[in-house]
Amino acid sequence: MSKPNTSHNHKNKKQKLGRGLGSLLGGDSGAFSKMTPETMGNDSAPAPVIQKPPTPPQQQAKKDSTAPETAIAQDAVKETKEAVQPQIPEKNRIWNIPIENIRANKDQPRKHFEKEALDELSASIKEKGILQPILLKKTAPDRYEIIAGERRWRAAQKAALQEVPAIIRDLDDQEVLELALIENIQRRDLNPIEEAEAYDLLMKRFELTQQAVADRVGKERATVANLLRLLQLTPEVREMMMSGQISQGQAKVLLSLQDKKDQVEMALRVKAENLSVRALEKLIHKRKVEDETPEPVEVKPKSAAQMSTLKEELQKHLGSRVDIEYHSGKGKLKLYFYSDEQLNQIVDRLRD
Template identity: 45%
Template sequence: MTVRKGGLGRGLDAMISETAVNPKSAAAKKPAIRTVNTSKKDTEEKKELEGSALMVKMTQIEPNQSQPRKQFDEDALLELSESIKQFGVLQPLLVQKKGDYYEIIAGERRWRASKLAGVKEVPVIVKDFTEQETVEISLIENIQRENLNPIEEAAAYKRLMDEFHLKQDAIAERVSKSRTAVTNSMRLLKLDERVQQMLVDEMLTTGHARALLPIENKEEQYAAAVKVFDEKLNVRETEKLVKMLLNPTDPKPEKEKNTAEDLAYEHLEEKIKSIIGSKVAIRRKNHDKGKIEIEYYSQEELERIVELLESVK
């Protein structure tokens, strides 16, 4: 269950040659940047260009329509474009040859900012990747820069599973996240589309979104999400709202005392919930005894929790 720190999976360095990404390496201290003539299309030229640092016209570069990231912060792009006007594009884009143009694998934000800056040519690194590697690199780069919103990240994981048949363990390994984090991320795709958009628009946090998952009725789920936003409920208050909506006949709980001990147990509940990905309650008894209750809302959810517990044997 230990999550590695200090890098994301194999990272880009492991998937791209060192000379392509490490300007401090001996071979890359003074890369030979050439202007490419895209009229030559033979195989020998493609092999020669692969891994080289090139200057390519902006008009010969196109974004990857299948990349995970769909939204770009306009203010951040304008800020980057001002930097590019002053200093140029400091890090080459990673691209692959596609017929008579180059498709961006990593660096679309730099490309968009360069367009805003009026740049005519940008430095690129040309590599040849499989479709799966292209998706993985785009995903890793965006996660490293924290550029993906929660729904884009979840959709990218799902694509790796559906199209390339990767298991969640394999995906977690590639992006250096726990399997639980990947699982919890993908669960967000079960939300009503309107609730997903509220998450994208930062009207809700991922904690709020996960708390709303037990509400299976889409209209009720959306109504609850709107209530959470309008009343500025925190995650714990959202969980209580969901519990009340699912069990309207339950008696109202007594007012919490919020003693230091209560707060300590609440912290432990939150810690366990972040690991398991489901609502957890610690029922205290006398003499430091008690029990831990884990809620589940479907057979699939139960099987997921069992599988998770078995993985930590």
């Protein structure tokens, strides 16, 4: 690259310095002298043209000499940025999916959606839109099933939205059910019966143990076991619990009733009389005592058969071996026990 002519540049520099402010601005120096308050306030008056000062030859030559290098450096930076710029994985992209192409998950753990809460969410979506995308699974071309977000989808329909933002994942049936369950548990959207039914479905469909289910959803095994016990309630009582007519604590007490009719009867009494958990426990205990108390037996033992009948009744009531030694209205009653626990059980039954 040829070097600039320094002598010529020096001469030009002297000439430019002698031309005054106009030469430095690159325009007519008279432009400013011709400006008056009238012309400044007159929109039709020609405005002075201010140009950038010309680049001195030395700087221009230096700029020209570095221009190729600068261009190369800029290209390199651009290529580097494009290379390191992360590409969003397809599974994390947000898509706009037509509402009519989406269907609810038949195994959705959540079965009850409160109308008032759904109306409030619909109004919010109408004003602000859907802030969190729905999680979908693709089941066929342009067909999707909800993994998580059915409440948002329902509210979007009420708000007359045509499309909803969604993230699409490729998951198997077990992963879909686990994600749906975990999402609802984290949001505390499930009532105890819905949660128990979801655990039961996981265990039966995928042959999982209570411990395996507990590990997947981040719960203690005892918590899962206690919830699963609620499924032993009659459908009527479970429905009352899901609708909030009886509490989980009251439902646990009702589990002590083996007879299904008794469960329903007591649940209705809880609702009608607004019974507390403690009051319900006392009521059920009283009924059990009445049911378990044997009919009084008239003791007129004159035969071995009568003594045998009395012995069997005592053994059934006390839950232990009983011996009776009888002689003319006198004798001994022997009770057998084989552990401290059994002894305490016999004493409790005798007290009752």
